[in-house]
Amino acid sequence: MMPLLTTKGLGKSYGGLKAVDGVDFSLMPGEIRAIIGPNGAGKTTFVSLVCGRVHPSAGMIVFDGEDITSMPPHQRVRHGIAYTFQITSVFANLTAYDNVALPVQRTLQGGHGHKAVHAGVMEALARTGLAGREDVLAGHLSYGHQRLLEVAMGLALKPRLLILDEPTQGLSDGEIDGFITLVREIAGSATVLLIEHNMQVVMKLADRITVMNGGTILAEGTPEQISANADVQHAYLGTPADE
């Protein structure tokens, strides 16, 4: 099977500092992949390179067989790469409905009618458990609900690859359980790339784990292999998980 996403020698340096350094990475369709690593390991920079928010200084990115290295971010979204932000950035002054309507109306082929948009919005809100809150301004939602709204917006893009950047940060335990169920469900129709600090979430969700450190890939494998890996123990698991 052909990988959905491949990077070759991908790098990004700011001045002299190499945030991401020569990363070779590949992701198979249907996988749930977690990227873990200490703060400053280059995880967010790496996914930002994939979704196009940051321009690489070296290397190439191939998505579904196509070189997307120099493609602007909005076109990558159209090719099926969706990114949910680490820092919640829903449109605070718009209603939850309008927040989700934006991605819904873009993915609708042909029918831009109010009805089609309405149906799509309600579906995405229902899937993320936000039904009934459509008229609330996003900025007035609780933090956990804002994170869910962020995921609803990602979902509504009908992505083939959904990148979630620290989605459970700041959520309560109950919310995290609901979130794990949601991601499993999403994985039925999309490949999921997840940056996560909460090791419980990672162990429950991920098919495979990639460990980054100092801008490079330190190890990669199944959750069992990673927990047994001495290098990883040393570099990462030895430090508190919520650092």
Add this chain to the structure above:
Amino acid sequence: MAFGPHLLLATLEGLVTSAVLALMALGLSLVFGVMRVVNVAHGEFFMLGAVLAWAVTATLGGNPAIGFLAALVISPLIVGAVALLAEQLVLKRLNYNPEATIVATIGLLYIIQQLALTFYGPDARPVAAPFNYRISLPWFGYSGYKLSIIGASAILLIATWFVLTRTRIGLVMRATQYDSETAQAFGIPVERVYAGVFALGAMLAAVAAVLIVPISQAHYLMGLDPLLLSFIVVIIGGLGSLRGTVVAALLIGVSDGVISVFFSPTLAKIIATLVVAMVLVFRPQGLFGTARR
């Protein structure tokens, strides 16, 4: 007159324009550099400086030199006070938000212009030069006063440069310009620096106006053209760069002088404005500035 002397005359006139322009643009540049405020009313501070110079000399009468020197002191002080008032009453309350302050300074522009029209009137009035000495060149005589403007401007620019780079006040201003939050954390009274810089910017415009008014007359609409030219100078020179401002003022002033002698002044303005707009579009850091962080 032959071409050579004609060109010399045009260059001299251009240098006078440059001298005044550099002072005025420096005020605009300081205010934008330190406060991030685009002061659209800067031209009106210039106009106010000229009108007040007329008012001071007309009130004092007597020896033009004494009247002029008095105007050179009093007019910038009053203009500085007006600017300080506007800063405290309006800009400070807008938290120096860049877009809101532009709208507010447009409002200020209209208010000052209207007050000048109401109390000073629609006429253009001259102010006597402090001295009338003509320097005889082989081809034409040239006003000694005009040359003294260039000298005065140079002295003021050097003084400003000295204050900015060699004194504690300058250090405080540069620190605020670089990062106002950190400056605040280090105990720099950022609000007082802002108030001071805004007043200083306006005073530089007023000084420029007092210097030019003996050769150009005071009029309530005289602020708009210098405002646009200062914008041009600040943009070309790169924001917050004193050296860039002076170089750009020389470039714009002399080329404006030369072009105006040989071509239509309207065409010169069209070309200059268009060129500058293009610089902003394609090279926003200015021709001499370096890219910002």
Add this chain to the structure above:
Amino acid sequence: MRHDGFKPAALHVAVIALLFALNFMLPDYHHGLLARIMVLAVFAMGYNLLFGYVGLLSLGHAMFFSAGLYGSGLAIYHLGWSVPAAFGAGLVSGAALSLVIGLLALRTTGVAFMIVTMMFAQVFYLSILYFAQWTGGDQGLVLQQSQRLIEVGGVTLDLTEPVTRYMAALGLFSVVLVATLFIARSAFGRVLVAIRENEERTKMLGYDTFANKLAAVVASGVICAASGAAYALLFGYVGSTLASVQYSILPLLWVLLGGAATTLGPLVGTVFMYYVIDVTSGYTSAYMLVVGIALILLVLYFPKGVLGTIRDRWVRWLP
């Protein structure tokens, strides 16, 4: 916001009906003034599309207004075109100019965008003065009554006749009002608001924000040009004052006053400002003072304008 569109639609129909009824009720002076206000409110609506919805503050919209003004005025004055053709020429001029300006100015953001638009408008204004041979310079051009007639199937409409002029202004106003209501509630309008709120996020939802902003600049430019073209045809005067920097500031003032990003705000702001100036001019000629103080008070205490404040406090459904 979900749109159960009845109340807003009813409100807009009521406003148009009221303006229609006023045609038969107003004394001559106010009748003429309101016709002018409606044409200028179209200018404000065009400005509002860009400033209110997309959040792009232009200081150069006088050039789009006067592109319509001169586009249609010169076509009649020099080429002897008919009124409809001249109106079309005005729209095309506005579209072409706004496309070029948009492509250039949208490379900048924030304060630089404001200054760049102001400079392009200044170039446009100075060009009108420079080409005085054709434009009449600061004297301007006056279009004769004979040039401002529309022949429709044997009937001649005379745009210098007050009722015809009022109805023409109302017609244009209504079309643009309905169009802005439609845009504001369309998928396109939602994207424009999203760009205003957070452009980076909008990109990450798959939108080409540059293309959307460019479309908004052109739509805004065409609406402003329609206002300018109507001004030339209805009031018969084409002059450089209407291209000066003051006419870039006025629509900003009207929109701020009435309420940015509200469909009826531009009308409210224009009516209000005209009558404030009209009333105060009875006591003082210092109208610039009124404009200046209004601008400062608005940004200080009332940044959302009349309708924006009403929407926030009481009437959430107001479009």
